[in-house]
Amino acid sequence: MSGHGTPIPMSARKSGPLKGRAEVPGDKSISHRSLILGAMAVGETKVTGLLEGQDVLDTAAAMRAFGAEVTRHGEGDWSVHGVGVGGFAEPEQVIDCGNSGTGVRLIMGAMATTAMSATFAGDASLRKRPMGRVTDPLALFGARAYGRQGGRLPMTIVGAADPVPVRYVVPVPSAQVKSAVLLAGLNAPGQTVVIEREPTRDHSERMLRGFGAELTVEDTGEGRVITLTGQPELRPQVVAVPRDPSSAAFPVCAALIVEGSDILVPGVSQNPTRNGLYTTLVEMGADIEFQNPREEGGEPVADLRVRASTLNGIEVPEERAASMIDEYPILSVVAAFAEGTTVMRGVKELRVKESDRIDAMARGLEACGVRVEEEEDVLIVHGMGQGGVPGGATCATHIDHRIAMSFLVAGLAAKRPVSVDDGSPIATSFPAFEGLMAGLGAQIRRDNR
Numbered sequence: 001m002s003g004h005g006t007p008i009p010m011s012a013r014k015s016g017p018l019k020g021r022a023e024v025p026g027d028k029s030i031s032h033r034s035l036i037l038g039a040m041a042v043g044e045t046k047v048t049g050l051l052e053g054q055d056v057l058d059t060a061a062a063m064r065a066f067g068a069e070v071t072r073h074g075e076g077d078w079s080v081h082g083v084g085v086g087g088f089a090e091p092e093q094v095i096d097c098g099n100s101g102t103g104v105r106l107i108m109g110a111m112a113t114t115a116m117s118a119t120f121a122g123d124a125s126l127r128k129r130p131m132g133r134v135t136d137p138l139a140l141f142g143a144r145a146y147g148r149q150g151g152r153l154p155m156t157i158v159g160a161a162d163p164v165p166v167r168y169v170v171p172v173p174s175a176q177v178k179s180a181v182l183l184a185g186l187n188a189p190g191q192t193v194v195i196e197r198e199p200t201r202d203h204s205e206r207m208l209r210g211f212g213a214e215l216t217v218e219d220t221g222e223g224r225v226i227t228l229t230g231q232p233e234l235r236p237q238v239v240a241v242p243r244d245p246s247s248a249a250f251p252v253c254a255a256l257i258v259e260g261s262d263i264l265v266p267g268v269s270q271n272p273t274r275n276g277l278y279t280t281l282v283e284m285g286a287d288i289e290f291q292n293p294r295e296e297g298g299e300p301v302a303d304l305r306v307r308a309s310t311l312n313g314i315e316v317p318e319e320r321a322a323s324m325i326d327e328y329p330i331l332s333v334v335a336a337f338a339e340g341t342t343v344m345r346g347v348k349e350l351r352v353k354e355s356d357r358i359d360a361m362a363r364g365l366e367a368c369g370v371r372v373e374e375e376e377d378v379l380i381v382h383g384m385g386q387g388g389v390p391g392g393a394t395c396a397t398h399i400d401h402r403i404a405m406s407f408l409v410a411g412l413a414a415k416r417p418v419s420v421d422d423g424s425p426i427a428t429s430f431p432a433f434e435g436l437m438a439g440l441g442a443q444i445r446r447d448n449r
């Protein structure tokens, strides 16, 4: 929904040990893809564990607008009656993707090779984000885009009536761009080839195969070469969405920095294209046990036992960035509580997320008494270690769920409370955040103005 609602000021204060079990919601990336691929299959796809965050609800509404039947049966339990590749109907209304970059970019791809138009809108955060990165490759298929200056929403895409397959080298490490091209390639005759120089999350590749598309992946000198054969009939699937490692990051990092904590976070996806934060935390000295590794819904998962730990700053290698791109805000909080300096390189993509996340974290951490350095592509946090983080600030969240949750986690371990001006965006990806954290003993509350 594009109407970003009434701000919800919130604050977090120093808490006693966090204890118990944190059942985080379904993966956001896989949830969007289940609905979109379900809508492009012929017949009924069943989804369990779907994330019911606003981002995904907006994608569900969009799939209905394109003609799919999308039904909620119970919590996380959904079905999608799809219309087949090329079977989308022209939506009668504007497609409002709210706060979601993934939603808007994947749906643009999915409709771009069908002869119809659709107009996309979003909230004040999404309206600032660059869409040229998807409309450039979609133009190669024959689609046209009419948006605001700089390729911003609102934007109308006129789908290609006679799409041609495409060979495209993705210029930025982005699973959204890769996925938009693959989804567009579904309705182009022949082979669409996408090449990524740096591997990004591979859910689209895994799920397209699961839905019966012919797709190969080859590691070459040029990068990961993904070849998709167009115009398949996608078969409906039963999708069990694993728990989201990006949401799990918040209780996990909270437990690491709140003295005496000991929590269990079950069934978290350990997909290697998503687990860079966990590798980094272990390198910093985190006490995390990866128990009961297994496969669920085609993804590797494990139960995470996390205990409060003494952490040391490290250099996070640039080539790890894509596998933890959404986790840098919470890592920068953990880094503030570590001994020594943490250097995060190759992070400039953070500047085009829901907010400029490097700037948002740097300003908020500074307000909490932490020394931070930033360059275009680098964030450096000087940890306060034993001395502790002073806190006592109100941080601006800029309509960004991950910034809001990161500063609230900081407040659980800082000397003085940390407030955020607006916690309402948390509902886009993790509506159960407040209840889940309270269940562990975290002192987070809504502040009445």
Ligand SMILES: O=C(O)C1=C[C@@H](OP(=O)(O)O)[C@@H](O)[C@H](O)C1
Pocket (backbone or CB within 6 Å): 028, 029, 030, 101, 102, 173, 174, 175, 176, 177, 179, 201, 325, 326, 349
């Ligand atoms: O494909 C996806 O599901 C996503 C890709 C990433 O964005 P980029 O493709 O812009 O890196 C990530 O930040 C986002 O939360 C989800």
Ligand SMILES: C=C(OP(=O)(O)O)C(=O)O
Pocket (backbone or CB within 6 Å): 099, 100, 101, 102, 103, 326, 353, 354, 402, 429
């Ligand atoms: C970047 C994110 O999401 P999106 O791009 O889908 O808005 C995120 O969830 O951190």
